[in-house]
Amino acid sequence: MQRILDPAQIESFAQRTIPRIRLPDSASLFARRAERLRKLGKNHAVGDYLRLMAAVSDAQQAALDTLPLLPSPSGQVADQVEQRMAQARTHAMPPLQASGWPRDSRWRTILNELCDAVAALPDSPDAVRAACARVRERQTAQLEEQADLLLAAGTHGVDAEAAPFIMAALQVYWVHLVASLNMDAARDLAIEHHSAATVDVSGVCPVCGTLPVVSVVRADKQYQGYRYLHCALCATEWHLVRVKCSHCLSTEGIAYQSIEGGSEAVRAESCEHCHTYRKILYQEKDMDVEPVADDLGSLALDLLMAEEGYHRGSGNPLLWQASEG
Amino acid sequence: MADMTRRRFLMVTGASLAGSSLALLGFSPTAALAEVREFKLARTTEVRNTCPYCAVACGIIMYGLGDDAKNAKSSIIHIEGDPDHPVNRGTLCPKGAGLIDFIHSPSRLQRPEYRAPGSDKWQPISWDEALGRIAKLMKEDRDANFEAKTADGTTVNRWLTIAMLAASAASNEVGYLTHKVMRSFGTLAFDNQARV
Numbered sequence: 173m174q175r176i177l178d179p180a181q182i183e184s185f186a187q188r189t190i191p192r193i194r195l196p197d198s199a200s201l202f203a204r205r206a207e208r209l210r211k212l213g214k215n216h217a218v219g220d221y222l223r224l225m226a227a228v229s230d231a232q233q234a235a236l237d238t239l240p241l242l243p244s245p246s247g248q249v250a251d252q253v254e255q256r257m258a259q260a261r262t263h264a265m266p267p268l269q270a271s272g273w274p275r276d277s278r279w280r281t282i283l284n285e286l287c288d289a290v291a292a293l294p295d296s297p298d299a300v301r302a303a304c305a306r307v308r309e310r311q312t313a314q315l316e317e318q319a320d321l322l323l324a325a326g327t328h329g330v331d332a333e334a335a336p337f338i339m340a341a342l343q344v345y346w347v348h349l350v351a352s353l354n355m356d357a358a359r360d361l362a363i364e365h366h367s368a369a370t371v372d373v374s375g376v377c378p379v380c381g382t383l384p385v386v387s388v389v390r391a392d393k394q395y396q397g398y399r400y401l402h403c404a405l406c407a408t409e410w411h412l413v414r415v416k417c418s419h420c421l422s423t424e425g426i427a428y429q430s431i432e433g434g435s436e437a438v439r440a441e442s443c444e445h446c447h448t449y450r451k452i453l454y455q456e457k458d459m460d461v462e463p464v465a466d467d468l469g470s471l472a473l474d475l476l477m478a479e480e481g482y483h484r485g486s487g488n489p490l491l492w493q494a495s496e497g
Numbered sequence: 498m499a500d501m502t503r504r505r506f507l508m509v510t511g512a513s514l515a516g517s518s519l520a521l522l523g524f525s526p527t528a529a530l531a532e533v534r535e536f537k538l539a540r541t542t543e544v545r546n547t548c549p550y551c552a553v554a555c556g557i558i559m560y561g562l563g564d565d566a567k568n569a570k571s572s573i574i575h576i577e578g579d580p581d582h583p584v585n586r587g588t589l590c591p592k593g594a595g596l597i598d599f600i601h602s603p604s605r606l607q608r609p610e611y612r613a614p615g616s617d618k619w620q621p622i623s624w625d626e627a628l629g630r631i632a633k634l635m636k637e638d639r640d641a642n643f644e645a646k647t648a649d650g651t652t653v654n655r656w657l658t659i660a661m662l663a664a665s666a667a668s669n670e671v672g673y674l675t676h677k678v679m680r681s682f683g684t685l686a687f688d689n690q691a692r693v
Binding site: 177182185186188190217218220221224297298299300303327332333335336396397398413414415423426427428429430431432434439471472474475476477478479480482483484486487490491492493494 | 507508509510511513514516517518519521522523524526528529530531532533536537538539540541542543544545558579580581586587588
């Protein structure tokens with residue numbers, strides 16, 4: 173896409189710095205995801221699953237919209253939160269680091285809301301209803317343990333039936349945390365933090381420390397042509413230069429693999445150095461791409477990449493594999 | 498701590514889907530697995546480079562089809578400015594924007610050619626012949642025109658009858674080597690800017 177710039181535009185380009193962080197828009201994040209999942213679900217090999225996750229995303233948006241009405245934590249938990257954030261500031265760590273975060277019980281309230289909303293849908297299959305009921309019956313300790321496991325990207329002992337619901341609830345909780353941060357402080361901290369070499373190396377979300385689900389080459393005005401990694405938990409996007417492996421940071425042996433005759437907006441960015449891939453979405457080819465939805469909607473690409481012997485950099489938050497241990 | 502060893506082996510396969518959330522919530526991966534039989538992967542590349550035209554040295558991304566590693570002859574299909582590059586931030590000048598045509602131009606020079614004095618024909622020659630001839634002519638010219646001292650006795654060690662045009666996309670290291678080589682000959686005139 174080439175166009176001619178006038179001198180004023182060139183001047184404004186020269187003064188521009190790359191926006192390092194895109195914070196999630198909590199007013200529409202999950203609603204957009206639900207809409208995209210529904211669109212992708214039409215005539216899709218796993219369309220039923222995509223529609224179920226669309227229902228989960230709708231419930232997520234509803235839960236997020238009402239979350240500020242729940243009483244926020246006070247006393248000991250609030251002190252712990254203060255302490256963690258102060259510590260993060262001192263050591264240039266992600267301010268809302270998911271692993272080890274003092275979660276309060278609101279996330280389990282959200283989880284129950286999600287399960288109830290999905291179970292109450294008239295077209296929910298019996299198997300899904302039963303699963304929702306089973307998730308609701310799980311002990312608090314069990315749920316907390318699963319949450320710890322999912323947030324730490326653990327794979328041993330994942331409860332794959334409950335995991336998409338648990339992760340969905342945690343997403344709502346974290347997006348709310350991001351939204352309720354003092355925005356300027358969050359942005360400054362994240363930017364400062366992101367420019368530190370240590371963060372660039374680890375490739376994790378500068379806000380919550382989670383691995384990205386996919387990367388997106390954005391096409392909207394301010395971000396055009398820049399590639400962002402999309403956090404699987406809090407939906408923050410952070411900049412990474414193009415043509416670079418988001419797993420091992422190699423810049424050699426990078427290829428872009430897609431399904432012949434399929435969408436050009438979804439590719440697997442593969443690395444010959446670490447034999448890992450992570451999908452990359454091109455918004456220029458499809459304005460409506462949504463990171464979590466398009467990743468889930470392109471399972472076929474994952475299957476083909478696995479046949480070629482490539483590993484996935486990290487999983488999709490709405491599809492978990494049962495572990496063998 | 499992230500479970501690094503297990504995560505390295507995260508793969509989406511028929512077997513793993515059978516034990517995934519999808520199957521556990523009562524959906525069948527069969528259709529997805531059957532569908533994949535009909536699909537084939539297409540491989541493209543994106544490569545970062547520097548525009549060869551001028552000393553501004555804009556960053557470019559070259560989009561290629563095919564991959565030499567897979568025995569498919571690669572071909573560049575599109576070139577655009579590198580948005581991450583601090584110099585041009587994704588933009589290109591009209592000359593740079595036409596780079597793709599330079600690569601695929603039928604009149605692009607791809608091997609050394611020689612036109613004998615008085616002849617109107619270009620003839621292909623080998624790199625060895627070309628370099629041998631250049632070296633021989635340079636030696637003759639330097640022997641004839643090298644000045645060690647000026648008329649008033651000042652040492653100058655210069656060779657003014659030759660000039661060198663080098664590459665504008667050269668790195669610092671290549672620039673250093675160009676400088677060392679040409680200055681050791683006593684050459685004063687060389688330029689790294691292909692502005693013409």
